[in-house]
Amino acid sequence: MNPYTVLVVGMGKRGKHHATHFHANPRFKVVGICDIDAAKLAEAAPALGNPRTGTDARAMARELEPDVFCFCTLPHIRSEMVEIGVNCGADLIAFEKPVALTSAEGLKVKALLATSKAKVVVSHQHRYGVHYRAVKDVIAAGSIGSVHTVYGIAAGWAAHMLSHLIDYSMWFNDYSRPQWVMAQAAGTRKLTDAHASPDYVAGFVHFSNGVRGVYECGGGAPDVPEVERWWGKNRIGAAGTEGYAEVYTGNGWKAVTRNGILKGDGAMAYDQDMPGYIQDMADWLDGGNVHPCCFDNAYAGFEVMMSMYRSAAGGGQVVLPLADGVNELGILEKAMSRAPLQVTLEESRKEYCQPAT
Numbered sequence: 001m002n003p004y005t006v007l008v009v010g011m012g013k014r015g016k017h018h019a020t021h022f023h024a025n026p027r028f029k030v031v032g033i034c035d036i037d038a039a040k041l042a043e044a045a046p047a048l049g050n051p052r053t054g055t056d057a058r059a060m061a062r063e064l065e066p067d068v069f070c071f072c073t074l075p076h077i078r079s080e081m082v083e084i085g086v087n088c089g090a091d092l093i094a095f096e097k098p099v100a101l102t103s104a105e106g107l108k109v110k111a112l113l114a115t116s117k118a119k120v121v122v123s124h125q126h127r128y129g130v131h132y133r134a135v136k137d138v139i140a141a142g143s144i145g146s147v148h149t150v151y152g153i154a155a156g157w158a159a160h161m162l163s164h165l166i167d168y169s170m171w172f173n174d175y176s177r178p179q180w181v182m183a184q185a186a187g188t189r190k191l192t193d194a195h196a197s198p199d200y201v202a203g204f205v206h207f208s209n210g211v212r213g214v215y216e217c218g219g220g221a222p223d224v225p226e227v228e229r230w231w232g233k234n235r236i237g238a239a240g241t242e243g244y245a246e247v248y249t250g251n252g253w254k255a256v257t258r259n260g261i262l263k264g265d266g267a268m269a270y271d272q273d274m275p276g277y278i279q280d281m282a283d284w285l286d287g288g289n290v291h292p293c294c295f296d297n298a299y300a301g302f303e304v305m306m307s308m309y310r311s312a313a314g315g316g317q318v319v320l321p322l323a324d325g326v327n328e329l330g331i332l333e334k335a336m337s338r339a340p341l342q343v344t345l346e347e348s349r350k351e352y353c354q355p356a357t
């Protein structure tokens with residue numbers, strides 16, 4: 001069988017990961033790489049079999065007509081890139097989380113994708129880690145009883161981390177659909193970041209199977225002392241009638257079950273997670289199972305994230321699914337207190353607290 005041809009746009013950190021692992025998988029052939037920074041192309045190309053290079057994604061997509069259009073650019077140009085993927089007739093469009101920064105943009109992305117038959121994958125690839133899968137297995141086996149709560153905590157800010165927390169916790173709850181969301185937010189420093197977000201957002205989700213979701217993301221979230229590395233300080237888990245099971249992104253997992261305490265190793269590593277993530281794209285393209293990181297699941301989580309912002313800005317419970325597009329960052333900017341964030345960890349000061357003048 002001929003390999004699926006791939007164009008990867010954005011040769012930064014994640015674009016290189018994607019291109020490297022497409023290149024390593026015999027079911028794919030990287031035919032093009034694109035970046036507005038030509039130096040990154042020259043640096044990356046030799047290790048990728050010297051594919052075509054260029055700085056204009058639209059022109060390259062039109063010319064190469066790839067089977068897979070993959071883009072790993074920063075979050076502010078999602079609909080523009082999705083439109084290129086749709087127009088070049090790709091069979092699969094793969095892109096990075098978060099789906100978008102606002103629901104106005106997310107709805108645009110969804111509407112564009114609805115005009116296409118392309119399969120769509122969003123990169124919530126941490127779930128391929130052995131520790132994430134161990135937690136899912138314990139929960140799915142019924143060892144913590146009937147799940148009543150899922151949760152996620154991270155020290156990093158929302159546009160980086162919240163979509164991961166929501167996606168994996170929703171996986172632990174079999175992607176039961178969210179019905180309403182209520183939240184609060186504090187700290188405006190990251191509202192102007194490339195990954196624009198409130199500095200700290202915390203909220204509750206009611207899922208249609210009765211399970212409660214509880215999330216805290218950003219500088220006010222509690223420590224995850226099981227993990228040393230700041231970005232890896234994430235606790236994602238589920239509690240049930242007979243125990244709990246949780247993964248620590250940077251350091252293993254633990255479960256208290258009806259059969260005793262279970263635990264194991266594991267740490268998020270891109271080169272460990274990407275091969276399975278990429279292989280599942282080939283399998284889906286071949287007619288196999290829907291990719292676990294499919295757009296439908298990612299979009300459901302994205303709506304939770306946007307609803308947390310809306311609730312934090314306007315108060316009350318936000319009912320899902322969202323019918324209209326809003327610039328949540330704009331309404332947060334207007335509504336939020338300017339009081340500086342009270343950080344939990346000293347280490348977080350460099351990210352969330354203005355330098356002393």
Ligand SMILES: NC(=O)c1ccc[n+]([C@@H]2O[C@H](COP(=O)([O-])OP(=O)(O)OC[C@H]3O[C@@H](n4cnc5c(N)ncnc54)[C@H](O)[C@@H]3O)[C@@H](O)[C@H]2O)c1
Nearest residue numbers: 010011012013014015035036037072073074075096097123
């Ligand atoms: N899934 C994960 O675990 C994970 C981890 C880190 C980052 N991310 C996400 O990946 C995305 C990219 O992050 P990154 O760390 O790789 O960023 P990065 O800044 O390293 O790379 C982005 C690249 O896109 C290029 N670019 C920008 N505009 C372009 C355009 N119009 N056409 C072509 N190239 C363009 C930039 O020059 C840059 O090289 C973000 O959405 C981020 O949230 C995901």
